[in-house]
Amino acid sequence: MVDTESIAGNQETVKRVHGELKAIANDVSGDIAAVGQHFLAVTPSKIGIDRKKIKPF
Numbered sequence: 001m002v003d004t005e006s007i008a009g010n011q012e013t014v015k016r017v018h019g020e021l022k023a024i025a026n027d028v029s030g031d032i033a034a035v036g037q038h039f040l041a042v043t044p045s046k047i048g049i050d051r052k053k054i055k056p057f
Contacts, residue, residue: 005038 002021007013021042025032029045035054043049 001035002040002042003038004040008038 002017004014004017007017018040021040022032024030025042031041031043031047031049033041033049033051033054035041041049041054
């Protein structure tokens with residue numbers, strides 16, 4: 001879990017961090033999903049994220 005609340009005021013930084021985490025997840029055949037407004041879940045390969053079970057905050 002990655003908390004992005006501290007950078008939420010800077011959309012450019014949020015986009016850059018999200019892009020970097022997405023690339024990392026892709027490199028390891030993992031998964032990434034938003035959980036609420038300020039959290040990202042990042043998982044390694046063979047561990048998926050069930051987006052139907054993610055509940056909004």
